[in-house]
Amino acid sequence: MPTILDVQNLRKAYADGFEALKGVNLQIEEGEILALLGPNGAGKTTLISTVCGITTATSGSVTVAGHDIFKDFRAARTLIGLVPQEINLEPFERVRSTVKFSRGLFGKAADPALIEKILRQLSLWDKRDNQIRELSGGMKRRVLIAKALAHEPRVLFLDEPTAGVDVELRRDMWEIVAELKRDGVTIILTTHYIEEAEAIADRIGIIAAGEILLVEDKEKLMKRMGKKELEVQLTTKIDEIPASLKSDALRLNHNGTALIYTYDTRSERTGITKLLSEVAAAGLVLSDVVTRQSSLEDIFVDLVHEGDAA
Ligand SMILES: Nc1ncnc2c1ncn2[C@@H]1O[C@H](COP(=O)(O)OP(=O)(O)O)[C@@H](O)[C@H]1O
Ligand SMILES: [Mg+2]
Numbered sequence: 001m002p003t004i005l006d007v008q009n010l011r012k013a014y015a016d017g018f019e020a021l022k023g024v025n026l027q028i029e030e031g032e033i034l035a036l037l038g039p040n041g042a043g044k045t046t047l048i049s050t051v052c053g054i055t056t057a058t059s060g061s062v063t064v065a066g067h068d069i070f071k072d073f074r075a076a077r078t079l080i081g082l083v084p085q086e087i088n089l090e091p092f093e094r095v096r097s098t099v100k101f102s103r104g105l106f107g108k109a110a111d112p113a114l115i116e117k118i119l120r121q122l123s124l125w126d127k128r129d130n131q132i133r134e135l136s137g138g139m140k141r142r143v144l145i146a147k148a149l150a151h152e153p154r155v156l157f158l159d160e161p162t163a164g165v166d167v168e169l170r171r172d173m174w175e176i177v178a179e180l181k182r183d184g185v186t187i188i189l190t191t192h193y194i195e196e197a198e199a200i201a202d203r204i205g206i207i208a209a210g211e212i213l214l215v216e217d218k219e220k221l222m223k224r225m226g227k228k229e230l231e232v233q234l235t236t237k238i239d240e241i242p243a244s245l246k247s248d249a250l251r252l253n254h255n256g257t258a259l260i261y262t263y264d265t266r267s268e269r270t271g272i273t274k275l276l277s278e279v280a281a282a283g284l285v286l287s288d289v290v291t292r293q294s295s296l297e298d299i300f301v302d303l304v305h306e307g308d309a310a
Contacts (some may be wrong), residue, residue, distance in 0.1 A: 001029040004186050005051070005155055010060035012046050012210075020046040022210040023060070028155070033177065033187045034215075035201035037194065039304060043210040044190035045085055048157045052082045064155060078106050081153030083144045085160045085190075091133035095124055095143055098132065103150035118146050122176065138169040145176065149185075156180060158189040162196060174200050194297055198222070208304040223266070224299065230272060232259040232279060233288040242282040250275075259284075265293070 005028035012021040020043045028034055038044050049055040051062050053073055062069040067076035089098065100115050119125045122142040127135060132143065141161065148156060158177070162170040177187055177200050191197055197204050198218070205215040237256045249271070251260050259279070263270045279286060 001031055003027045004030040004065055005188070006061075006063045007047075007051065008061045010047070010050060010062060011058045012043075012050050012055065013058045019058075020210050021050065021057075024207075024210070024212055026205065026212060026215065028186060028188060030154070030186055031181065031184055032202045033181055033189070033200055034203045034205055035197035036188060036190045036205045036207055037192065037197045037300065038190070038207035039192060041209075042207045044207060045159055046210075047207070048082065048159050048188075048190065052080055052157065053077055078151065079154045081148035081151070081156040081185075083141075083148045083156070083158045083161060085163070087137075087140050087144065089132045089140060089143060091131065093132050094128070095119070095130055095132065095135070095146075096128040098143065099146045099150050102147040106151035108151050114152070115150065118149050121179065122146050138165060138172070141165065141169070141173070142176075149180075153185070155186045155188070158187065160190055160192070162191065162193065170196070194300060206300060206303055213303045221299070223264070227262055227293075228265050229292045230261040230263065230275075231290040231292070232261065232276070232286050233290070234258060235285040235287045238284070242284070244282050245275075245278055 005026070007024055007026040010021050010024040011019065013019045024043075024047060026047075036044055036047070046055065050057045051064075051069060053069060053076075057070075062076075064076040064079045067079070069076040093101075096115060096119065099119065100110065100112075103111065103115070116125065119128055122145055124139065124142050124146060127139060132140065135143065145158075145161075161177075162173050165173070174196070177189065181187060189196075189200075201218050203215060204218050204221055206213045231253070234257055238252070239256060241250060241252055241259065245259070249262050252258075253260055261272070261275055263272065276286075276289075
């Protein structure tokens with residue numbers, strides 16, 4: 001898939017001198033869903049705002065389908081839809097007219113059939129003549145999405161679409177995102193919910209303190225997550241692993257009192273039975289066995305803390 005969004009060495013220092021983006025590089029492929037995961041204050045909104053031209057970058061470059069966001073702003077911006085973190089709707093406006101108006105802002109010809117399609121897709125058609133103030137919080141979020149889609153963007157940014165929403169609406173949002181992807185829209189969403197990134201992303205990016213720490217295919221990351229460790233504690237300390245047991249999956253802990261075996265929870269055979277019988281055959285006596293799972297959460301916390309230390 002071709003790259004649709006290319007962010008190169010993007011830096012953003014706010015007026016008070018605080019550097020919220022410290023040289024961000026990010027390439028988004030057309031048609032993918034990227035979840036940008038990061039704690040509060042990581043720079044997620046700053047990154048999106050800079051790409052969408054709401055705040056200006058200090059340095060670096062951004063192109064959307066080859067259009068430079070600085071030199072060729074209108075062409076680039078027209079390709080982008082933005083669902084902001086905060087609900088910023090006019091309470092007395094009506095649903096359909098506010099969505100229609102958003103399309104007009106981009107200089108696109110009115111297209112009632114398209115507006116109807118979008119409103120139906122977001123289950124807002126029945127509310128088309130309601131005022132915004134008459135809608136529930138979840139409905140307002142849907143209106144934000146409808147507005148962002150009204151000018152047919154190819155790239156959609158969703159900034160924390162499910163922060164503070166209930167479980168049901170969160171699942172609806174995920175369904176909406178999946179549907180948009182089927183329509184060919186490229187989606188970048190920010191979240192601080194690990195579960196959300198797991199549920200809908202093709203790739204996961206982790207950002208902390210203004211730096212992208214990792215961007216990786218979700219399946220690969222999940223494979224890494226799927227790793228479990230088995231700690232075989234021994235009654236007597238050993239200096240090295242007996243030759244008969246040596247393997248890449250096995251290591252000795254730092255004080256020689258336990259063997260640590262890493263295995264993949266997803267494979268059919270974990271190798272645990274074999275390991276335990278070989279341990280016994282090697283004359284080692286075990287006192288206890290403990291398992292540990294490394295999760296995306298662990299990976300996330302480790303990475304974010306390394307970032308803090310730097
Ligand atoms: N207008 C501003 N002036 C100064 N600092 C800001 C401004 N907006 C955001 N920041 C700071 O930049 C950092 C990143 O903020 P933000 O991009 O909103 O993070 P996130 O969306 O990941 O929670 C934070 O430390 C925040 O306090
Ligand atoms: Mg934010």
